[in-house]
Amino acid sequence: MLNKSDIISKILSEKSRTPHSEKGSVYAPANIALCKYWGKRNEILNLPMTSSLSISLQEKGSHFAFEVVDTEDVLHLNEKIISAEDPFYQNLFSFIGLFRKSHSPRLHIRIHSTIPIAAGLASSASGFASVVKGLDALYGWHLEPWELSILARLGSGSACRSIWPGFVEWQKGIREDGMDSFGVPLDLTWPALRIGLLLVSCEKKNISSRKAMALTQENSPLYRAWPKQVTQDLDAIKIALANQDFRDLGEASERNALIMHKTMMAATPSIDYSTPQTHEYVQQIWQLRQEGLSIYFTQDAGPNLKLLFLENTEAEVVQAFPQIEIIQPF
Ligand code: 2P0
Numbered sequence: 001m002l003n004k005s006d007i008i009s010k011i012l013s014e015k016s017r018t019p020h021s022e023k024g025s026v027y028a029p030a031n032i033a034l035c036k037y038w039g040k041r042n043e044i045l046n047l048p049m050t051s052s053l054s055i056s057l058q059e060k061g062s063h064f065a066f067e068v069v070d071t072e073d074v075l076h077l078n079e080k081i082i083s084a085e086d087p088f089y090q091n092l093f094s095f096i097g098l099f100r101k102s103h104s105p106r107l108h109i110r111i112h113s114t115i116p117i118a119a120g121l122a123s124s125a126s127g128f129a130s131v132v133k134g135l136d137a138l139y140g141w142h143l144e145p146w147e148l149s150i151l152a153r154l155g156s157g158s159a160c161r162s163i164w165p166g167f168v169e170w171q172k173g174i175r176e177d178g179m180d181s182f183g184v185p186l187d188l189t190w191p192a193l194r195i196g197l198l199l200v201s202c203e204k205k206n207i208s209s210r211k212a213m214a215l216t217q218e219n220s221p222l223y224r225a226w227p228k229q230v231t232q233d234l235d236a237i238k239i240a241l242a243n244q245d246f247r248d249l250g251e252a253s254e255r256n257a258l259i260m261h262k263t264m265m266a267a268t269p270s271i272d273y274s275t276p277q278t279h280e281y282v283q284q285i286w287q288l289r290q291e292g293l294s295i296y297f298t299q300d301a302g303p304n305l306k307l308l309f310l311e312n313t314e315a316e317v318v319q320a321f322p323q324i325e326i327i328q329p330f
Contacts, residue, residue, distance in 0.1 A: 001041045001044065002043065002044070002176065002177055002325075003044055004045065004088075004098055004154045005098055006177070006297070007045060007150065007151075007154060007177060007178065007179075007180065008098055008099060008151065010177065010179065010290070011143065011147050011150060011151060011277045012099075012141065012161075012280045015141050016041075016137070016139055016140065017099070017100070017103050017139065017140070018139070019068050019138055019139060019214040020138065020139055020140025021138055021140065022067065022068050023065070023066060023067040023068070023284060024042075024065070024066060024137040024138065024242055025063065025064065025065035025066070025134075025136065025137075026063075026064050026130055026133035026134045026137055027061060027062065027063050027130060027131075027135045028061050028062055028064070028127075028129035028130035028133055028152075028159075028162045028163065029056040029057050029058055029059075029060065029061035029122060029126055029162055029165060030056070030057045030060050030061045030062075030115045030123065030125055030126040030162065030310055031054035031055065031056045031057060031125055031126070031158065031161045031162050031168065032054055032055055032195060032300070032306050033053065033054045033188070033258035033298070033300065033320050034053050034054060034055060034160065034237050034249070034253040034256070034298060034308075035052050035053040035230060035233050035234045035237050035252075035253070035256050036052055036230070036256055036257065036260045036300075037050065037157055037158055037170065037255060037262070038050075038213055038216065038226065038260050039213055039216065039217040039223065039226065039227075040157070040213065040214075040217070040247075041172075041177065042176075043177045043214065043238055044178075045153070045154065045181075046153050046154060046156065046157040046230075047143075047172070047173070047178045047180065047181050048056075048157055048172045048330065049217070049226070049227055050167060050172055050226070050227050050230040051171050051172045051230070051234055052158075052161070052162040052169070052220045052230070052233070052234075053167065053169045053170070053172055053186075053237055053238070054158070054162060054167070054170070055154075055166070055167055055168075055170070055193075055195065055236055055309075056162065056165045056167075056168065056329065057115070057195065057327050057329065058164055058165065058216050058327060058328065059114060059327075060114050060115045060122070060126075060327060061113075061114060061130070061162070062111055062112070062113050062115075062124035062126040062129070062130040063110075063111070063112040063113075063114070063130070064089055064109070064111055064130035064133065064134040065106070065109070065110040065111075065112075065134075066107050066110075066134050066137075066138055066303065067107065067108045068107060068138075068157035069105075069106050069107065069238060070106065071106060071108075072084075072106060072197060073093055073103075073106050073107055073108075073109070074075075074107075074108040074109070074111050074213050075088075075089050075092065075093075075108075075111070076109070076110040076111070077107075077111050077112075077113070078111070078112055078113060079110075079112070082297075085171075087112060087252070090169055091232075092109070092111075092127075092131065092263070095131060095154075095155050096127070096135070096263075098129065098154070099139075100112045101137050102233045103152065105138075106297050107138075109134075109283075111127065111130070111217075113127070113149040114128070116155065116199075116202035119161075124155075124156040124158070124159065125156060125158040125159045125161065125162045126159075126162050127141045127155075128152045128155030128162075129148075129159045129163050130162075131152075131155060131158075131163035132148050132152045132159075133153070134147060134165075135151075136148060142314065143302070145163050145164065145183075145185075146182045146184075147181070147182075148163050149161075149182035150178065150179065150181070150182045151164045153178070153181065153182065155169075155211045158170075158182045159198065160181075160182055161183045163183055164183060164185040165185075165329070166185055166186065166189060166207040166243060166329065166330065167185070167188065167190075168183045168184065168185050168186065168187040169183070169184050169186060169234075170182070170183050170184075170240045171183075171237075181290050182202060183263065186236050186238075188241060188242070189330045190241070190244060190330060191311075191328075191330045192310045192311040192312070192327060193307075193308070193310065193328075193329055193330065194307075194309050194310060194311060194317075194326055194327070194329075195307065195308060195313060195322040195327040195329060196305065196306065196308075196317060196321065196325065196327070197306060197307075197324065197325040197326075197327065198281055198297075198305040198306070198307055198324055199304050199305060199323070199325075200275055200281070200303040200304050200305070200320055200324070201275065201277075201302075201303050201304070202304075205273065205301060205302050207295070208301075209300075209301035212246070212264055212267075212271045212273075215269075215271060216263055216264040216267045216269045218267075219252040219267055219268055220263050220264060220266045220267040220268075221266060222263040223267075224260060225233070225263075226259070226260075227261055229256070229259055230256070233252050233253075233255060233256040236248060236252035237249060237252045237253060240252060246294060246308075246310055247294060249296075249308070250294065250296030250308050251294075251296065253296060253298050253307075254296045254297055254298060256298075257297070257298040257299050257300075260304075261273070261274070261299060273299070273301055273302050273303055274303055275303045276298070277303065278299070278304075278305065280320070281305050281321075282319065284309070284321075285297050285305075286317075288320055292310065292319070293309075293316055293320075294307045294310065294315060295307055295317060296308045296309075297309070306322070306323065314326065
């Protein structure tokens with residue numbers, strides 16, 4: 001069975017592992033899947049069962065700054081020092097350890113996340129995408145974006161979509177080594193599209209998406225239907241994007257999210273990321289739609305909702321949800 005280091009060696013091959021820059025900073029956006037990734041064909045390399053498709057969130061994401069230092073590794077997250085015992089620190093440096101030669105160089109890393117961490121808001125996606133961009137700058141590799149996408153996937157599956165702005169399809173690939181499983185940006189924009197972040201809670205979720213995914217795949221009787229569902233929804237979403245048909249886009253995206261959540265709810269033990277507030281918002285969205293407002297939602301591994309709507313309905317959406325944070329992806 002191939003491991004992460006095997007894939008890193010394939011991509012870096014003869015490239016230098018000696019720092020090229022003493023310091024630098026990079027940025028990667030968070031992304032929201034319109035057609036979800038849920039389930040793996042390889043848990044070590046984060047190879048997915050299905051393809052997926054996302055929209056990147058422009059200025060919501062991870063700023064990653066590095067500096068080579070003589071002392072121990074240091075990590076600041078949102079201006080606060082993180083202890084070496086913290087799982088966040090350990091995760092980050094064990095990922096970086098896959099690329100460094102015998103813990104060298106030591107690094108002072110500052111991550112500034114403009115999106116709440118670990119609440120199903122894709123912070124790990126922008127996080128790992130920014131780390132691989134940072135390593136590329138540190139070592140001066142000048143890797144192609146698709147190569148960065150593969151490296152980011154080794155940190156967290158959905159991170160492979162956070163290498164680009166705009167719409168990105170993560171093509172699942174079929175190779176055992178996953179060298180054909182990476183993000184591909186779609187050559188289209190949609191300037192009128194809006195994403196609204198409707199926050200319910202930013203507390204850490206009680207089951208990680210990694211565990212929830214594995215459990216769903218292992219024993220949800222509904223999982224058998226999931227890959228076929230994704231194929232249908234992905235086709236519908238791509239056609240809707242090509243035609244700029246907002247209703248078709250909203251319907252397919254909302255359906256895909258709902259089916260993902262029903263599928264995990266049918267696992268034993270059942271996985272439910274929603275709170276009563278999530279359900280209330282969903283009812284409110286459906287009610288507004290009945291009244292003629294073209295608004296849809298998607299939901300990831302957390303209780304928060306992401307609303308989809310167009311520029312010309314922004315005022316009505318804000319009236320219904322005054323607390324909403326609006327993102328203009330293009
Ligand atoms: C997605 N999610 O497509 C789906 C929808 C959450 C719900 O990808 O185990 O952090 O690191 O590959 O990417 C969240 O899972 O999981 C996720 P790993 P990841 O955005």
